[in-house]
Amino acid sequence: MRTRLILLTGFALCMASLFCITEVSAKDEAQPLPQQAIDYILDLESDDFQARQQATKKLPEYGAQIIDPLLKVTQGDSLEAAVRAILVIEQVYIQGKEKSVSRAEDALEQLANAKNPSVAIRAEEAIDRHADIREKRAVREITKMGGKVTFWTAEDIARTPGANTREPGQVRYIVLGEKWWSETEKTTGITATGGDKKAGGGDEQTGGKEKGSEKEGGRERGLRFIKRIRNLDTLYMIKGNTIPEVAMDDLMRALPATRFQTRDSDAMLGISSQAGGNENGGCLVGDVSEGLAAANAGIHSGDLIIKFGEDKVENFNSLVDLIGKKEAGNKVEVLLIRNGKPKSVKVTLSSWLDR
Numbered sequence: 001m002r003t004r005l006i007l008l009t010g011f012a013l014c015m016a017s018l019f020c021i022t023e024v025s026a027k028d029e030a031q032p033l034p035q036q037a038i039d040y041i042l043d044l045e046s047d048d049f050q051a052r053q054q055a056t057k058k059l060p061e062y063g064a065q066i067i068d069p070l071l072k073v074t075q076g077d078s079l080e081a082a083v084r085a086i087l088v089i090e091q092v093y094i095q096g097k098e099k100s101v102s103r104a105e106d107a108l109e110q111l112a113n114a115k116n117p118s119v120a121i122r123a124e125e126a127i128d129r130h131a132d133i134r135e136k137r138a139v140r141e142i143t144k145m146g147g148k149v150t151f152w153t154a155e156d157i158a159r160t161p162g163a164n165t166r167e168p169g170q171v172r173y174i175v176l177g178e179k180w181w182s183e184t185e186k187t188t189g190i191t192a193t194g195g196d197k198k199a200g201g202g203d204e205q206t207g208g209k210e211k212g213s214e215k216e217g218g219r220e221r222g223l224r225f226i227k228r229i230r231n232l233d234t235l236y237m238i239k240g241n242t243i244p245e246v247a248m249d250d251l252m253r254a255l256p257a258t259r260f261q262t263r264d265s266d267a268m269l270g271i272s273s274q275a276g277g278n279e280n281g282g283c284l285v286g287d288v289s290e291g292l293a294a295a296n297a298g299i300h301s302g303d304l305i306i307k308f309g310e311d312k313v314e315n316f317n318s319l320v321d322l323i324g325k326k327e328a329g330n331k332v333e334v335l336l337i338r339n340g341k342p343k344s345v346k347v348t349l350s351s352w353l354d355r
Contacts, residue, residue: 033069037062041069044081056084060091064100067092067107074111074119082119086111090126094133101137131230138228139171145222146179148352159301160287171229177266177353178240180222223247227254234259238352239266264324267349270294273316274301281314282306282337293350299336303343307335323349 043055059066070085086108093104111123127134139149152172157163166172226235235251235258252260270292271285282304288295299305305313308322309332326332328351335344 031065033065034062037066038069041066041073044073044084045076045078052080052084056087059088060095063092063095063097064103067100067103071107071110074114074116079118082116083122086119086122086126090129093126094130096133105134105137134228135171135230138225141225142174142222142229145225146177147222147226148175148177150175155290156287166231171232173234173236174226174229174232175236175238175352177238179353223251227251229255232258234261236352237262239264263320265326265328266351266353267323267326267328267330268293268352269299269319269323269347270350271299273319280306281312281318283313283316283319285336293347296350297334297345297347299334299345299347300338302338304337305334306337306342307333309333328354 037059040055040059043051046052046055059070067089070089073085074082076082089104089107089111092100093108095101108123108127112120112127114120114123142149150172152163152166152168152170154168156172157166157168160166226232232255235255237260248260252258270289271294272287274284274286285294285299285301285303285305288299288301305319307313308319311322313319313322326349328349330349332347332349333344334347335342337343
C-alpha cells in the first residue's frame with residue numbers, strides 16, 4: 001500500500017508538470033487523466049495477475065493521454081510492467097485514431113532507443129509488427145505535407161534492370177517541391193538547421209532552397225516520415241528545397257540504399273540514362289516513363305540524345321543541367337541518334353510538381 005501511495009504521488013506530480021511543459025499539446029490532451037486510468041496504470045505492477053491483465057486490456061481506451069505516463073512506467077524496475085506499457089502503446093497506435101496515432105508512433109520510436117535493451121528490443125518488435133501500417137501512414141503524411149509519392153508498377157519493374165526484387169505498390173521515389181511544408185509548429189530537438197544540398201546520379205529530376213526558421217522546423221519534422229519508407233529508391237528535391245546538411249546526414253544514415261538528388265528546375269524529361277554513348281558524347285536513354293515529356297515526344301529507350309535546344313549534350317549530367325535551365329511547359333528541340341540516323345523531336349517539358 002505504501003509503495004502504491006508513493007507511486008500515485010509521484011504520478012500526480014509528473015502529470016502536474018506535464019501540463020505546464022508546452023502549449024503545443026491539443027486541448028483534449030491537456031485534460032486531467034481520469035482516476036480509473038491512473039488506477040489501471042498502477043495495476044500494471046499489481047501482484048494480482050488478473051488486475052495486470054485487465055489494466056493492459058482497458059488502458060488503450062484512453063488514447064494519447066496515457067502515453068506519457070506509460071513512458072514513465074517503462075523506466076521503472078519491473079520489466080513485465082514495461083512490456084505491458086509497450087503493448088498498450090502499440091494498441092493505441094494500431095487503433096489509428098487521428099489524435100493519438102502520431103503520439104503512439106513517436107513513443108515507440110523513442111522506446112526503440114531506450115537505454116534498457118529489453119525495452120528497446122520489444123519496442124522495435126512492436127514497430128516491425130506494423131511496418132505496413134507505418135509505411136502507409138508515412139505516405140499519407142508526406143502527401144499532406146506537399147510531397148509527391150510514386151509507386152512501382154508491374155510495367156516499371158519489368159523494364160527496369162535490377163528491379164526484380166520490387167513489388168507493385170511499393171514506393172519507388174519521393175519528390176519534394178517548393179510546396180513541401182508540414183504546416184505544423186516549429187520543432188526542436190530533431191535536427192540542426194543550416195548546410196547545403198547533396199546530389200546523386202541516376203534518373204532525371206530537380207531541386208532548390210527554402211527559407212524561414214518555421215518552415216525549416218516543419219520540413220525537418222516531415223523527414224521522419226520519409227525515414228519510414230522501406231526500400232526507397234530515390235529522393236528528389238525539386239525547385240525551392242534543400243535539406244540542411246545535418247538533417248541530410250541523418251536521413252542518409254537512415255536510408256543508406258536511397259539515392260539523393262537535387263535539381264534546379266521543376267522541368268523534367270522523364271527518362272533514365274544507361275551506360276554507353278560514344279566517344280563524341282551524348283546521353284544514351286534508358287527507361288522512358290510513360291505519359292511524360294520524352295515518351296510524348298516519341299523518344300525511345302536506346303536513343304542517343306546529342307543536342308538539347310542549341311546546346312550539345314556531353315553526357316547525362318550535362319543534360320540534367322540543361323533541363324534545369326528550363327521550366328515545365330517549355331518546348332525544346334531535341335536532336336538524337338536512332339539506329340545510326342539523326343532524328344529531331346520537339347519536346348514539351350513535364351513537371352514533377354504536377355504529377
